[in-house]
Amino acid sequence: ILNVEQSPQSLHVQEGDSTNFTCSFPSSNFYALHWYRWETAKSPEALFVMTLNGDEKKKGRISATLNTKEGYSYLYIKGSQPEDSATYLCAFGRESNTGKLIFGQGTTLQVKP
Amino acid sequence: SAVISQKPSRDICQRGTSLTIQCQVDSQVTMMFWYRQQPGQSLTLIATANQGSEATYESGFVIDKFPISRPNLTFSTLTVSNMSPEDSSIYLCSVVTGISGNTIYFGEGSWLTVV
Numbered sequence: 001i002l003n004v005e006q007s008p009q010s011l012h013v014q015e016g017d018s019t020n021f022t023c024s025f026p027s028s029n030f031y032a033l034h035w036y037r038w039e040t041a042k043s044p045e046a047l048f049v050m051t052l053n054g055d056e057k058k059k060g061r062i063s064a065t066l067n068t069k070e071g072y073s074y075l076y077i078k079g080s081q082p083e084d085s086a087t088y089l090c091a092f093g094r095e096s097n098t099g100k101l102i103f104g105q106g107t108t109l110q111v112k113p
Numbered sequence: 114s115a116v117i118s119q120k121p122s123r124d125i126c127q128r129g130t131s132l133t134i135q136c137q138v139d140s141q142v143t144m145m146f147w148y149r150q151q152p153g154q155s156l157t158l159i160a161t162a163n164q165g166s167e168a169t170y171e172s173g174f175v176i177d178k179f180p181i182s183r184p185n186l187t188f189s190t191l192t193v194s195n196m197s198p199e200d201s202s203i204y205l206c207s208v209v210t211g212i213s214g215n216t217i218y219f220g221e222g223s224w225l226t227v228v
Contacts, residue, residue, distance in 0.1 A: 004155070032215050043117065044219045051215070089156065099144050099209035099217050103156040
């Protein structure tokens with residue numbers, strides 16, 4: 001059984017705080033690591049797709065890193081805003097070109113104004 | 114990009130009944146998938162919806178419980194049959210676009226509650 005683990009399960013921060021989450025995944029048969037942002041009643045929004053060990057990606061105040069050898073990825077949010085409140089999902093892709101993803105349980109972030 | 118519409122967005126269903134969820138994509142896509150998220154659990158892949166052939170089911174999911182249709186490259190349905198409270202979940206369809214197969218879009222989900 002392939003497991004993707006995310007921590008913490010939930011996080012409450014104040015507006016302006018920076019925060020980070022962890023995703024651990026199997027280091028064998030790696031193809032891609034996806035990060036999604038999911039707000040209630042909306043589609044999961046793709047944030048990043050990373051395929052290479054050492055990849056670092058950035059989108060505004062959000063960035064992510066990837067270590068495929070040890071099987072982990074970090075998602076960072078700098079200067080959290082209330083609109084960042086959502087569940088952040090990571091998903092492991094172990095086959096190319098299939099779209100079959102194994103998801104973690106997510107980290108739910110609440111940013112208080 | 115791909116815009117995915119799912120219907121219904123939300124429903125309350127009686128135990129023992131069946132419900133069909135529709136997924137419409139605004140462009141032709143090769144691969145479509147159905148996922149579900151039970152309360153407190155991860156999003157889990159149910160099956161790959163294959164155009165013109167039977168769906169491919171993941172371990173733990175069977176065609177009799179989750180029949181899937183894929184009549185063309187823009188549309189698919191998932192039926193949840195003979196529902197029980199354990200089927201209360203969010204059901205999402207997703208599609209793969211792009212040459213690398215790494216661009217994956219999701220619908221907004223169908224929230225089903227079985228009473």
